[in-house]
Amino acid sequence: MKPKILIVDDEKPLRDTLARWFKAKYECLLAPDAAEAMKIVRENPDLALMISDVRMPGENGVELVRKAKAANPSMACILLTAYGTVDLAVEAMKDGADDFFQKPITDLEQFELRVAKAIKTASLEKEVASLKSRLNEKLENFTGKSPAMEKVYALIRKAAPTSANVLIEGPSGTGKELVARALHDLSTRARGPFIAVECAALSSTLLESELFGHEKWAFTDAKTQKIGRFEAADGGTIFLDEISEIDASTQVKLLRVLETKTFQRVGGTEDIKADIRIIAATNRDLRGYVEEGKFREDLYYRLNVIDIRLPALKDRPGDIALLVSRFLREFGEQNGGRVTGIDMKALKALEDYSWPGNVRQLRNIIEKMVVLASGEKLSIDDVPEEIISAAPRTAETAAVPVRTAATTLAEAEKAQILAAIAAHNGNKSRAAEALGISRRTMHRKLNEWNMK
Ligand SMILES: Nc1ncnc2c1ncn2[C@@H]1O[C@H](COP(=O)(O)OP(=O)(O)OP(=O)(O)O)[C@@H](O)[C@H]1O
Ligand SMILES: [Mg+2]
Structure with missing residues (x-):
């Protein structure tokens, strides 16, 4: 599609000359005065550029630029100046004009270069502005001001715009999927697909055909050809959740994808190319798996180009109050705005708890408390028994005999x-x-x- 430009001048011959010159590369809209031009600007938010004469009957070009920029800040503007109006044009550059060009236009090629440059600059500025605003918007999905979380945000900012593979590590419910989505949404692949695969949920043969697809009759049940998740994720991001659970043979295939960017469908011989970014997550000690020989070291290093570690909630107790207030707002609104706060004693009980299920568990508990609450403010009576009766974190080990991670x-x-x-x-x-x-x-x- 050709970019749209608007040409505003009270002299019809000039409008027509410019339109004829530009029509090969641009879709040209024409207006004889500022009033007509503003109508077109409002009706065409996708206008890439406006060329306007400075001196026209009615409102002049400088005024027009000011209004048009207010209506469409991402549109570029070039003013055409005649003798005696250059100072006006220079002034207009403070109000949003991007460039000006002296009339009569004797060198149309030169003028065309200036037009192309103004459009390019404006579109770059637009892209940067939208990436920046998306960055802040996406990071707003995260709550927490602890140094450990600040480190996570900094890594997301840095890693997102690249295509580097990322390994996200952290206990269950700490926000690994949230990080994966933020990385995708803040990347240049944001318009492409984000495809999540739960590796632990599938047996190894199923996982391979899920990831790579299969040809017809690759195995008995394969009645039709199937496109795998890698093919579906082309141009986007694939999120491999619980990566520690994939078996040795799938690890080999995955390594090949990472090294060659190609793969084959199960039962197929054709090499398929895909442009994908891989984000993997685990709540296990993947390094430990490598040392025990359960996970390939070469694959580990390929996946782990950037390593983002999410802290357990108990290691950032200062964030608990912030998270509680966020979830209170969320669930308070969902439940008719009846519950609006929490008292100190109840908050203290939540802060003292060890949160084995991390942010997810805290979120669930707040939802439950809001639904069941009797008053406007959550009190200690609303805090579930299991949280109060659990030993406070500080005295955690005192009363309990031998306790290991694998205690049944x-x-x-x-x-x-x-x-x-x-x-x-x-x-x-x-x-x-x-x-x-x-x-x-x-x-x-x-x-x-x-x-x-
Ligand atoms: N820092 C945070 N701020 C706000 N909400 C968060 C934060 N971290 C996690 N959450 C919320 O907690 C819930 C669990 O997060 P998520 O699913 O990303 O965890 P996970 O690490 O992938 O867990 P699992 O290992 O169990 O898959 C989600 O509802 C998510 O929105
Ligand atoms: Mg998850």
């Missing part, structure tokens, strides 16, 4: 019983009594564990 209920029970027996110098009866269980139960348990 059965393991905890075993540890507790053995600890009690040890504490009573091997006297099982007294240990059972202290634990509040019968001697019979204790013996049955020890039997189960072959520890009689």
Whole structure:
């Protein structure tokens, strides 16, 4: 599509000459005066440039530029000056004119270059302005002023406009997907697709055909050809969530995509090219997986060009109040604006909790509290029992015996019983009594564990 330009001059012959000259490259709209020009400016928000005479009957060109720029700031403006109006044109450049050109126009080629330059500059400025405003808009999806989060924002700003692969690490519910979307939305690929793949949800054969697609009859159930997520993400971003869970054979295929930017459909032989940015996320210690030989080191380095680590909520307790107030506003509005605040005691209880489910858990709890609240202000009575009864973070380890990351209920029970027996110098009866269980139960348990 040709860019649109508007030519404003009271002399018809000049309008026609310019229109004839420019029509090969531009769609030309014409106006004899400022009033008519403003109508066209309002009706055509996609105008790339306006050329206007300075001296015209009615409103002059300088006035017109001021109004037209107010109506459409991203449009470029060039003024045509006759003898005696140059000073006016110079003045107009303060009000938004981008350039001026002296009449009579003897060198149309020269004039055309100036027109092209003004359009290019204006469109670049527009692009920069929109990227900047999107940047702030997208980062508004994040709440938190802790140094750890500031570091995350800085990395997003830096990484987003590039095509570098990013690995996002952090515990569950800390905002990994939010970061992935922000990286996409703030990149030059923002208009392309954002495709998320939950790697852990699919078996390895399914995952491969999901990612790379398959040819007809690649396997028994493949009744038609299928386009994979990589092909679908062409020109955009693919988000591989829970990347630690992909198996060895898929890791090899993924590495090949990263190295060659090509892949083949399952059962296919054709190399398919795709222009994709890869963002991966994990809530595991992927470095540890590499050391244990569960994840390929070469793949790890390819994915990890930029590493963004999200802090657990308990490591940034100062952000809890900010998040609470944000979610209060969100859910307060959704629930008819009845609940508008939280009292200090209730907030303190939330700040003291350890939030194993991080921001997602906090968000869910606030929603629940708002829905169930009795008054306008959330109070300690609205805080769920599980949060109050949990030991405060500072005393977390005091009352609990042996506790490891992988503690199941059965393991905890075993540890507790053995600890009690040890504490009573091997006297099982007294240990059972202290634990509040019968001697019979204790013996049955020890039997189960072959520890009689
Ligand atoms: N800094 C933040 N500010 C506001 N909301 C946030 C922030 N971080 C996360 N959230 C919100 O918390 C919820 C969980 O975030 P998200 O889904 O991005 O987490 P995740 O790290 O991908 O979790 P998982 O590992 O479980 O997939 C979302 O509703 C998200 O909008
Ligand atoms: Mg997620």
